[in-house]
Amino acid sequence: MRRAVPFAAALVILSGAAFALDDGGYDWPLPDWMPRPPVPDDNPMSTARVELGRHLFYDSRLSGDGTVACASCHDPARAFTDGRKRAVGIHGTVGNLNAPSLANVAYLPINAWANPHMTSLEFQALVPLFGEAPDEMGATGQEDRIFSLLADDPYYAEAFPQAFPDRQAPDLFAVTRALGAFQRSLMSFHSPYDRFKYGGDLEALSDSAKRGEQLFFDHRFECYHCHQGVLFTDNFQREGSPWVETGFHNTGLYSDYPANAPGRIEITGAPGDAGLFRTPSLRNVAVTAPYMHDGSIPDLRGVLAHYANGGREGHANQDGMIVGFEATEAEIADIMAFLESLTDETFLTNPDHADPWPENHPARINRADP
Numbered sequence: 482m483r484r485a486v487p488f489a490a491a492l493v494i495l496s497g498a499a500f501a502l503d504d505g506g507y508d509w510p511l512p513d514w515m516p517r518p519p520v521p522d523d524n525p526m527s528t529a530r531v532e533l534g535r536h537l538f539y540d541s542r543l544s545g546d547g548t549v550a551c552a553s554c555h556d557p558a559r560a561f562t563d564g565r566k567r568a569v570g571i572h573g574t575v576g577n578l579n580a581p582s583l584a585n586v587a588y589l590p591i592n593a594w595a596n597p598h599m600t601s602l603e604f605q606a607l608v609p610l611f612g613e614a615p616d617e618m619g620a621t622g623q624e625d626r627i628f629s630l631l632a633d634d635p636y637y638a639e640a641f642p643q644a645f646p647d648r649q650a651p652d653l654f655a656v657t658r659a660l661g662a663f664q665r666s667l668m669s670f671h672s673p674y675d676r677f678k679y680g681g682d683l684e685a686l687s688d689s690a691k692r693g694e695q696l697f698f699d700h701r702f703e704c705y706h707c708h709q710g711v712l713f714t715d716n717f718q719r720e721g722s723p724w725v726e727t728g729f730h731n732t733g734l735y736s737d738y739p740a741n742a743p744g745r746i747e748i749t750g751a752p753g754d755a756g757l758f759r760t761p762s763l764r765n766v767a768v769t770a771p772y773m774h775d776g777s778i779p780d781l782r783g784v785l786a787h788y789a790n791g792g793r794e795g796h797a798n799q800d801g802m803i804v805g806f807e808a809t810e811a812e813i814a815d816i817m818a819f820l821e822s823l824t825d826e827t828f829l830t831n832p833d834h835a836d837p838w839p840e841n842h843p844a845r846i847n848r849a850d851p
């Protein structure tokens with residue numbers, strides 16, 4: 482299996498004792514109309530954890546050579562993507578997949594393009610840290626050095642015990658929990674479309690975007706079958722609901738998916754899973770180019786051309802909803818205006834998500850930024 486997590490690291494995670502704290506008074510940055518996401522029992526939200534997680538997210542000392550942080554591939558100004566076709570990790574290693582947005586990631590039951598077993602943010606963090614195919618942060622074998630660096634940092638010396646009162650020193654359990662808490666705080670629900678749809682502000686959208694919304698939900702285009710619900714994806718979970726939705730589809734990009742990114746078949750081995758990828762959310766999609774699991778489409782116009790054509794190369798597993806359509810230039814412009822209305826500027830510039838480290842701090846001085 483590609484992007485495998487070393488067994489020892491997985492054991493550390495699973496053996497971390499579940500401990501019950503209450504919500505720590507955490508105030509979710511959510512509008513009234515949005516339910517809360519689920520939170521794992523062993524990682525209750527608290528402001529202290531979110532803040533610690535933010536510092537870790539931007540700290541390149543977590544990588545094998547001190548140059549790669551989570552933020553090296555997940556840049557807030559691009560809704561936590563990196564502008565590259567495929568992600569570039571430690572020593573310039575080019576991976577197989579495009580770095581997805583982290584906006585509203587707390588609501589996604591699966592945190593990967595194609596791995597249906599990647600069901601928690603805490604577990605996901607092990608992939609960039611320790612995964613070796615491809616190498617992203619290259620921390621394998623460096624754990625002791627990295628954790629003692631963290632222990633020696635004056636900020637962490639206070640922040641770890643505050644966030645994890647019953648743990649003595651920074652360790653993998655606390656690091657992955659804090660990163661999970663920070664990522665659950667990355668809420669994006671203040672786009673013009675939200676003001677229009679949920680805030681009753683009829684002026685928030687242009688007429689073109691309003692027409693584009695109608696087209697997006699029209700049977701001729703079929704977009705909403707997969708890009709549905711509040712996140713514009715058929716992947717969704719919420720607090721207190723036993724109902725978890727997970728949608729994977731083949732959009733006909735390749736007649737034969739390449740071995741380095743074959744889709745869900747890589748994990749399940751089932752032929753029917755060849756070329757199936759998780760439907761991405763379309764929130765902030767205008768700032769997350771290039772597109773698709775391998776970044777192979779440079780812009781939104783190209784994505785629409787792909788769908789108009791009924792897939793690029795076509796594939797035996799291609800979803801029945803991807804049938805192609807004819808549209809005027811004005812209609813394409815309207816759908817693009819609608820997609821652009823999903824950009825939440827407050828999310829891209831939210832100071833609560835920004836790099837907390839002072840310039841020249843060892844946490845960021847060698848960090849490769851996208």
Ligand code: HEC
Pocket residue numbers: 484538549550551552553554555568569570571576578579580581582583586589591592593594595596602605606609610616617618660664
């Ligand atoms: C080298 C670039 C790179 C680095 C560094 C990196 N990521 Fe990612 N990230 C990716 C790619 C590529 C994917 C898609 C992986 C997949 O689908 O298997 C991804 C996926 C994710 C996802 C799943 C998002 C979703 O839509 O569900 C999360 C969460 C995430 N990364 C968090 C992190 C965290 C936390 C760190 C730091 C510990 C990190 N990433 C470091 C490139 C990177």
Ligand code: HEC
Pocket residue numbers: 702703704705706707708729730731732734758759760761762763766769771772773774775781784785788800801802803816
């Ligand atoms: C059958 C389900 C399905 C339908 C119908 C569908 N999509 Fe998608 N969409 C997906 C999947 C799955 C992906 C990712 C495919 C991949 O990377 O291989 C995707 C990717 C995208 C992306 C790229 C997002 C990113 O972050 O890379 C955009 C934009 C998009 N779709 C818009 C649309 C529009 C507009 C329509 C209607 C014309 C539409 N989709 C119809 C399932 C669907």
